[in-house]
Amino acid sequence: MSAIVFDCDGVLADTERDGHLPAFNATFEHFGLPLRWSQERYGELLAIGGGKERLATVFDDVDDLPTDPDERRELVAQWHREKTARYTRMVADGVLPARPGIARIVEEAHAAGWTLAVASTSAEASVRAVLEHAVGPTRARDVAVFAGDVVPAKKPAPDIYLLALHELGLDPDDVVVVEDSSNGLRAALAAGGLTTVVTVSSYTADEDFTGAALVVDSLGDPPAVPTSVLVDPHGVGPLDHVDLTTLTRLLTARKEHL
Template sequence: MPALIFDCDGVLADTERYGHLPAFNRTFADFGLPVHWSEADYADLLRIGGGKERMASLLTPDFVAANGLPAAPEAQKELLAAWHKSKSQHYAAAVEDGQMPARPGIVRIVDEARSAGWQLAVASTSAESSVRAVLEHVVGPERAAGFRIYAGDVVARKKPAPDIYELAIEDLGISTKDAVVVEDSENGLRAALAAGLKTIVTVSSYTAGENFGGAALVVSSLGEIDEPADILSDPLALRPRGEVTLATLTAILESLEAKAS
């Protein structure tokens, strides 16, 4: 049974700009930290996989000393956990308030895949609670119940390491030739490719200028009739007409089989 595996942030919804960045900044204010990440700052920080890891980048010796923060590794680990818990709460509130718009074509392609018997999953470096909240917001609780979710600290290494995708493939009980991934970032693409997975990239607000060499297809979104996708790179000559459909996904898998034979 084939599988369609989505990244979360930037793929299901434009969560980075409208969810994660404001949540980080509200957390810094909560803890009295002299930090406020701009959109430009955050674009650079997205090269670091994982929210805790991005916050950990603040803990330079100078920053720690200037702000009276603990220097011991275990104490810093506890501090990061407290920061991340606060950030997750702010993020969940933003999801509940409907502040993050779903990206075009997600519900449509999920329904197509479900009807055809495909397995559905999300593989993300974000916390599982955050991923589940976004998924339910975007596709609704009934559809979300049919997804497997692989998220947060379930693997030792985060994207661009392939660990999260290798875990997903093993747990879903399929081979790499039976899955298509939807990603939005170079880090995510590198993770999926390193796991041997064909990948569609739907560029997001922070990733448009990244290197997507190796992707099976690069588009502005999955597309809708009233909001068609732009094709940015189409090395397999798939030529989707405004919408990435189940037929597009099947053609990607068939191209992999043809290459293997």
Template structure:
């Protein structure tokens, strides 16, 4: 059956600036780590796939010595402790409603569920955080319809295609049966390398990235209505009719295109 695969951060909700960044900074403060990322600095950190990997990037030789992390084992243990606390702080922010769902997410998920499509999330974020964002974005009932692939389920994070290859293999899908919604160039590269058509909904940190290879690039999925946010089409290489919102019919049109990319072609 056709399947929609969503990234989490920046796709289900605009989580990076208002969720992950303050959670990282509060964690550093609690653990006595003399690092506080600015929005500009974090815009560079989001290019690193995975929260633990972003934390590891601060561990210069000088800071490691200052914190008493004199072995790789000590660094690994510290990062695990930091990341566990960061995930808890982030989850609290999600539950407090700090990050509302992005436009069109509930609408498209509900439409796909009613039409019998499969639903999945593929994210490098920790699974508890992903489940919290998903539940807040679409509700408990629809969230239960998703298969979630998150955290360290694969060793190589995006832009490596591993997590999307795992989704295809685990769900028994061919690339032409699924379509991905991503928000970043790293996520796009991962999906395309797995042979998957990809719709990009840009977020605050990613709008100026290179989305070559995307099937469609929009400002958001859009919510039609006078007081809601319409979808602004930024790139439309196949000339798909989008209108004010990306709908399930939009995704079906993309899946029906004759030249579906294959893994070998994009590798």
């Protein structure tokens, strides 16, 4: 059974700069915190997997906050709930359009009987909101979602991908992961060397994608938005879009090299 497992942020939509960052900053303002993350600072924080984990850095940057670990955990939980609510409203309002090719390839895969899933370190409510906006609420019901705190360690740890493989009964040889970051790629590779297509996003274009099966600027929606191939170790290009034929060729290449 062939499967596609998508990351959410940066893959389904380019959410980080135009969604999560303003939602974090609006949350800081709401709680009266004297802190605003710049685009550059947020780019650095993306090396930390998970919104709660990024919020924990606030205690290093803002004075006069509690030092008790339990109080800090409760504050982070409050901040994260507020941030998630603001972010999901932004998604519902259509502020964050789906990235090129997402709706197309999801429809192709569903029609062909492929298993579809999303594996993300973001909060489940946020992930489901982005997914429904990207592919529509009807098709979103056909996509399994693994997100948030369902695993003990977040990307670049492989836990979220290992959970998806286990719960869906997938053979690693039949799975293509679509990621946008080095952390995500490392997580997929650590989960049995999963075949990974990287679609670079706003914050990730300069990251190290060694080990990716294919690196592109997007999955493509030609003729308006064709794909540009950036790294093609298996020679599946030239391409003007990534489709199931492309993914099948990458899975075949994986099996030939085992």
